[in-house]
Amino acid sequence: MDLRQLETLVAVAETRSFAGAARIVNLTASAVSQQIQALEAEVGVSLFDRRTRPPRLNAQGEEMVRAARQMVQTMTETRRTITGGRTSGVLNFGAIRTVSLWLAPLAFAAMRAQFPALSFDLRVGVSEALMADVSAGRLDAAVVAEHVGVPAGLIWTPVVTEPLLLVAPPGAEGQDARALLAEYPFIRYETDVPLSRQIETELSRIGVRRREIAVSNTMPSIVGCVQAGLGVAVVPKLATLNLPTGSLQILPFGQEPITRRIGLVQREVSARSKVLGAMRDTLAATAGEYGLV
Structure with a gap:
């Protein structure tokens, strides 16, 4: 067996389909199917129940x-260690959408002074998928939300605590x-995602009958709808950073x-422990500049 076959097997397990892998x-x-068949021939047993589709x-x-x-994981870390990739090369980094807007790019820029030979590959996604990519070695690390299960072999370290806010158009009265x-x-x-469930739980708790006018799966579009005067929304503070002054009313939620x-x-x-420790500190310091704990 070779590493490519093992990476393919892990991808099939995570996506639950050959096409997704x-x-x-x-x-x-078809190439994925051939790799899996070759791996099964190597180990001498069938790894899948092919009676199901x-x-x-x-x-x-x-x-x-x-x-x-x-x-x-072992081979990925070994390769990075022996090639000096711990503080140079490409840092494969994941982030949830709100972090990818400003916090992660600002942290990357700040990291350049300490690690000038480092470059960045940013992947944006939801917390569960990003953690799966870290676990499989496709990402070195990711910034994800709390309230998701952390798989064995991974550690989650808090970086930022941010408030949830109600945002309304500039002319809204209330x-x-x-x-x-x-x-x-x-x-x-x-x-x-955890954020969506957290918002819905609190809305149910305060018992306000709301009239839903739009739905969206990204925070920038949510904020854009509010700025356009369509209605009000609940967003994390990171989604409101660097907006034009007066473009929103912002209240506690x-x-x-x-x-x-x-x-x-x-x-x-991780062979990237030095870089990742610096990244964690940089993310926290950058958030602190915007009033986040």
Whole structure:
């Protein structure tokens, strides 16, 4: 067996399809199938139940995936160590959307002084998918939200705590967030992520009957809808950074201050530990400049 086969097996396990794995490892679906068949021939057992569509991992396949993840991680870290990639080369970094707008780019720029030989490859996604990429070795680390399960072999370190805010158009009139929610149409964040669930839980708790006018799966479009005067929305503070003065009304959200924590997830053993420690500190310091804890 070779490393490419093991990486392909891990991708199939994570996407639960050969077609999904093909997109991750940059192969055709038929090439993925051929690699899996070659791996099965090498180990001498079938790893999938092909009576189902798509084929599902059997017990032997699940055990093989666990071993494959460890071997891929070990080889990835070894390659970086012996090639001096710990403080140079490309840092494959993931971030949730709100972090990717300003915080991550500003941190990258600040890191250049300390690590001039380092370049950055930023992948934007949802927390669960980013953690899977870190676990599989496709990313060195990622900034993800709290309230998601951290797989074995990974560690999550908090970086920033930010408040959730109610944003309204500049001309909206209302004494507080509750009054604005009752008066104006609501723009909902629809993505199935911890932030969306946190917003919905608090809206249910305060018991305001809201009139939904639009849904969107990105924070920039949510903010854009509010700026255009379509209605009001609940967003994290990171989504409001660097907006033109006066383009939004911004109020606290929730009966008590509602916050979310975001943190850096990385593998427990990483040849990038020095760089990632500096990245964590830089992210926190950069957030602090905008009044975030």
